[in-house]
Ligand SMILES: [Zn+2]
């Protein structure tokens with residue numbers, strides 16, 4: 001590997017137009033590296049988690065569409081609900 005770049009490194013290509021081209025970033029859900037080839041934008045090669053306001057890879061985007069939401073967030077809620085049910089069942093509430 002040649003030059004190693006920090007994840008999230010970005011280049012401001014046209015400050016006047018307010019467009020930021022991400023050269024390389026990581027998926028907010030699975031930490032997969034998302035590479036943006038020259039001439040492409042992040043939107044071409046990745047999805048966007050509206051919930052966390054961060055880029056996600058296409059497989060995670062597909063999963064999010066299927067789950068109708070942010071998968072890590074839904075999992076967190078599920079765990080919280082399971083804990084609540086346990087607390088109620090155990091008479092802790
Ligand atoms: Zn991912």
Ligand SMILES: [Zn+2]
Pocket residue numbers: 028029049051052070071072073
């Ligand atoms: Zn998310």
